[in-house]
Structures are given as structure tokens and as C-alpha cells.
Amino acid sequence: LTKYRNKLQIVAEILEIVRDGARKTHIMYKCNLSYKLLKQYLKDVLRAELVYEDKDGNRYTITRKGEVFLSKFENYVERSEKVNRQVDKVNIERALLEGMVSGSRSLHSSESL
Amino acid sequence: LTKYRNKLQIVAEILEIVRDGARKTHIMYKCNLSYKLLKQYLKDVLRAELVYEDKDGNRYTITRKGEVFLSKFENYVERSEKVNRQVDKVNIERALLEGMVSGSRSLHSSESL
Numbered sequence: 359l360t361k362y363r364n365k366l367q368i369v370a371e372i373l374e375i376v377r378d379g380a381r382k383t384h385i386m387y388k389c390n391l392s393y394k395l396l397k398q399y400l401k402d403v404l405r406a407e408l409v410y411e412d413k414d415g416n417r418y419t420i421t422r423k424g425e426v427f428l429s430k431f432e433n434y435v436e437r438s439e440k441v442n443r444q445v446d447k448v449n450i451e452r453a454l455l456e457g458m459v460s461g462s463r464s465l466h467s468s469e470s471l
Numbered sequence: 472l473t474k475y476r477n478k479l480q481i482v483a484e485i486l487e488i489v490r491d492g493a494r495k496t497h498i499m500y501k502c503n504l505s506y507k508l509l510k511q512y513l514k515d516v517l518r519a520e521l522v523y524e525d526k527d528g529n530r531y532t533i534t535r536k537g538e539v540f541l542s543k544f545e546n547y548v549e550r551s552e553k554v555n556r557q558v559d560k561v562n563i564e565r566a567l568l569e570g571m572v573s574g575s576r577s578l579h580s581s582e583s584l
Binding site (some may be wrong): 368445447459 | 481539540543548554565568
């Protein structure tokens, strides 16, 4: 996962906030989003049925489908971080092998693998 | 791992061939390398002490360090393939989450995850 938030992360944050229902201003404040971006995201999550709004359109609450999304997203983040750590390890192994071929000093550190 | 052979793969192939000693022409034939490339690779593996040559410079044999390289390389290939499969799975999970947000039909296939 990158340092800036991507769309999936922002959607997940919104869903977390509306778990027990929340007003637009509260979501905007908690998510640190401009009003323009917030409106776009709310439109998206409403259309995707991850969130529903009450009759006066002031309060937003997560749907069952939103809960499923959040649960899948948490799994995804966990697996993604695990896989990224494994990719790093494999890249280190590769660098050590390249060091063994080029005969560089990095050979010594490869002994510890 | 990509379809074309990279330097590490070619070095590993050479080391496999010289496990019980082999002549230059045999290595060239088995590795499917041009004579020019073969000479470069032999120079590299000799300098890196992965292979030694007999007195008349005709026969090449793997060294102890070469054996260590091969063993590490096999581990690396195995882990690399495993990690690549995990990266694919994580990317599929991500695509399914994106499908849930965009409200596309791909939502249904996400139920099986």
C-alpha cells in the first residue's frame, strides 16, 4: 500500500465512520476530504449500495454489503502487506545471488540467509 | 520469472552442467549460448569462483561455492514463483473490491472468495 490514500482506502474509511451512522459533515471532517470529493464518494458508495441514507438525506449508515466490503478489504490489506514483505525478501535473495556472481563483498552477508 | 533467461538463470544452468565437470563445447551446446557469450559467462563464473578449470583450461567443474549458489538459486526460484502466485491472488482480491465499489457485475464472483 502506498503512502497516499487510494480510492479503496477512502471508501473503507467512510464505511468505518458510518458503521453506526454519521452525518455528512462528520464524515468530511473524519476523512479529511474536500466537500466536492466527499459528495463524489458518497454518490459512489450509495450507488454501489455500500451505504444508505435516511429519508432527509442527512445521515448515512453502512449496509450489509458495506460490511462485507469492509471485511474483504481488511483481509486484502493484511494479505497485501504480507505479500509485499515476501516480495522484499525475494528481491534481497536475488541481490545476494547477483552479488555471488559478480564476486562482490555482498557475498559475505549472503552466508546468513 | 520471465520467459527469456536472465543472467542468474544462465549461470545456474552452467553450474548444473559442470556438476560432474564438462568441456567448453559441451556447455555451449547444452546452454544454447553463442561462443562469445559462453566465454563471457565462463570468465564471470571463474572470477566469482563458482567454477574452476583444470590445468589445460579445457574442463570446468563446479566449486563448493558454486554448489552453495545453486542451492540458494533453487530456493530463490521456488519462493519467487510462490510469491508471484500470491501477488496474482492479491491483485484479484483488489479487482473484486474495486468491482464492489463501482457496483459492477463482478460483485457476484467476489462472493466465492
